[in-house]
Amino acid sequence: MEALHGISLNVDQGSLTAIIGHNGGGKSTTLKATAGLVKVQRGTIHFKNRQISNMAPHEVVVEGISLIPADRKLFPYLSVRDNLRMGAFSKQAWTQRNRNLEMVFELFPKLVQLQNKESRTLSGGEQQMLIIGRALMSEPEVLLLDEPTAGLAPLLVNKVFEVIQDIQKKNVTILMAEQSAAKILGIVDKAYVIENGQIALEGSGEELTHNPLVIEAYLRV
Amino acid sequence: MYVMMALGFSLIWGISGMFNFAHGAMYMLGAYISYSLITWGLNPSLAILSMMLIMFFLGVLIEKFCIRPFGQYRGTMSYVMNCVIVTLALAIAFETAILLIYGGEFKTVNPFAPGVIVLGPFQISNQMIYSFLIGVLSIVAIGLFIKYTRIGLAMRALAQEPTAASMMGLNPDAIYSITFGISSALAGLAGALLAPVYSIYPSVGWVSFLYAFIVVILGGLGSMTGVIAAGFLVGIIRNVGTIWLSGQWMMAIIFGSLILVLLVRPRGLFGTRVG
Numbered sequence: 001m002e003a004l005h006g007i008s009l010n011v012d013q014g015s016l017t018a019i020i021g022h023n024g025g026g027k028s029t030t031l032k033a034t035a036g037l038v039k040v041q042r043g044t045i046h047f048k049n050r051q052i053s054n055m056a057p058h059e060v061v062v063e064g065i066s067l068i069p070a071d072r073k074l075f076p077y078l079s080v081r082d083n084l085r086m087g088a089f090s091k092q093a094w095t096q097r098n099r100n101l102e103m104v105f106e107l108f109p110k111l112v113q114l115q116n117k118e119s120r121t122l123s124g125g126e127q128q129m130l131i132i133g134r135a136l137m138s139e140p141e142v143l144l145l146d147e148p149t150a151g152l153a154p155l156l157v158n159k160v161f162e163v164i165q166d167i168q169k170k171n172v173t174i175l176m177a178e179q180s181a182a183k184i185l186g187i188v189d190k191a192y193v194i195e196n197g198q199i200a201l202e203g204s205g206e207e208l209t210h211n212p213l214v215i216e217a218y219l220r221v
Numbered sequence: 222m223y224v225m226m227a228l229g230f231s232l233i234w235g236i237s238g239m240f241n242f243a244h245g246a247m248y249m250l251g252a253y254i255s256y257s258l259i260t261w262g263l264n265p266s267l268a269i270l271s272m273m274l275i276m277f278f279l280g281v282l283i284e285k286f287c288i289r290p291f292g293q294y295r296g297t298m299s300y301v302m303n304c305v306i307v308t309l310a311l312a313i314a315f316e317t318a319i320l321l322i323y324g325g326e327f328k329t330v331n332p333f334a335p336g337v338i339v340l341g342p343f344q345i346s347n348q349m350i351y352s353f354l355i356g357v358l359s360i361v362a363i364g365l366f367i368k369y370t371r372i373g374l375a376m377r378a379l380a381q382e383p384t385a386a387s388m389m390g391l392n393p394d395a396i397y398s399i400t401f402g403i404s405s406a407l408a409g410l411a412g413a414l415l416a417p418v419y420s421i422y423p424s425v426g427w428v429s430f431l432y433a434f435i436v437v438i439l440g441g442l443g444s445m446t447g448v449i450a451a452g453f454l455v456g457i458i459r460n461v462g463t464i465w466l467s468g469q470w471m472m473a474i475i476f477g478s479l480i481l482v483l484l485v486r487p488r489g490l491f492g493t494r495v496g
Contacts, residue, residue, distance in 0.1 A: 035388065061390035073385035075378045086378045090390030094371060138390060 280405030
């Protein structure tokens with residue numbers, strides 16, 4: 001069954017790009033296809049002049065693209081520290097793992113005291129921090145986030161957006177799927193609206209905020 | 222020794238999610254290979270090490286050609302069934318091959334540590350002590366490996382969340398191969414160490430396999446410490462028991478306690494998940 005019926009996306013290096021749209025429209029599928037979790041039937045995915053469509057997930061990571069899936073997928077019985085170390089599994093990231101561990105702990109100080117606890121014992125917000133930290137351990141050039149703020153309290157949502165922008169400042173390209181357009185259009189460089197497996201609209205965050213169709217469908221509370 | 226066998230078995234079960242019916246055959250092959258190597262004049266320690274290397278690669282090959290083709294069905298009952306059938310077939314094949322090559326009679330293997338220590342009314346052969354020490358050492362080594370090395374971490378992660386693990390840059394097939402290799406080498410070592418104690422014959426692997434199975438279920442499929450504890454428990458029960466009871470009673474008691482434990486605690490004494 002086809003989830004996406006012909007879409008075309010362009011993500012500029014260093015930008016923060018969002019995919020918005022109602023659930024079931026194809027946002028997740030787009031990210032998963034990029035990460036190699038879902039097969040691409042037609043079309044191609046290019047990254048740094050290389051074709052990465054249909055690479056296996058572990059190969060995509062080595063290319064420099066990390067996905068944080070919607071269901072997070074922590075390693076539940078591993079400690080926080082081990083979860084993070086696992087993030088640095090690929091050979092090039094492994095050599096830098098201690099340095100990157102320091103960096104993640106600076107970004108999320110709360111994880112320091114939690115580091116030896118089994119990750120399944122953490123709260124939702126703490127798990128989200130762990131997940132983002134873990135993805136950073138692989139030194140990605142591109143970070144794909146699938147609904148990173150789903151189910152989080154408003155305070156945490158803001159914190160997550162802050163963190164995402166911090167990460168962007170380190171020259172990481174960010175592509176995120178977000179169900180709530182209102183939350184995200186203010187901070188993105190560019191956004192795509194995907195509905196029913198196709199791109200309905202695209203434009204800068206500014207443009208879309210003022211687009212009557214977007215307002216009607218997504219920004220009305 | 223039961224611990225070693227059980228560890229290898231539960232490694233494969235915990236990480237790859239399949240029953241390795243050929244595990245007993247690995248034990249048997251390990252015994253025969255080291256026996257041959259020693260008979261051809263190789264120094265015992267060298268023989269055992271080479272055997273372990275051989276077994277490791279054998280395990281990797283088996284995983285690659287016999288198990289991996291079914292890989293896409295991982296997690297389903299039919300996958301487990303397929304693996305059982307394939308490994309069972311392999312076990313029979315190996316046994317027959319050895320039968321043809323070596324003949325079916327029991328062979329006694331000379332102990333590499335001859336001699337006996339007398340402690341009061343008990344006589345313990347040096348061989349036993351030697352085997353025991355090496356056994357303990359290897360168990361500790363495996364434990365440390367799994368806890369502290371990059372590959373060990375990968376094995377634990379893969380067991381808990383395969384998709385996430387591959388998203389960290391881990392090639393699952395590579396890890397499954399290594400797991401199988403380690404498991405086979407471990408079984409082979411067990412076989413080689415015990416060969417001088419109980420003579421070897423082509424079917425020698427099945428008893429150990431049975432014990433491995435029992436120990437793993439008893440200790441809990443996920444937990445390494447559980448397997449170790451259960452292994453020692455079964456070992457003690459068996460050895461102490463043989464002083465007073467005959468073989469059949471022994472099995473009855475062991476199975477009986479297994480049933481009892483499962484009734485009370487279906488996950489096994491320590492079982493939860495892999496850790």
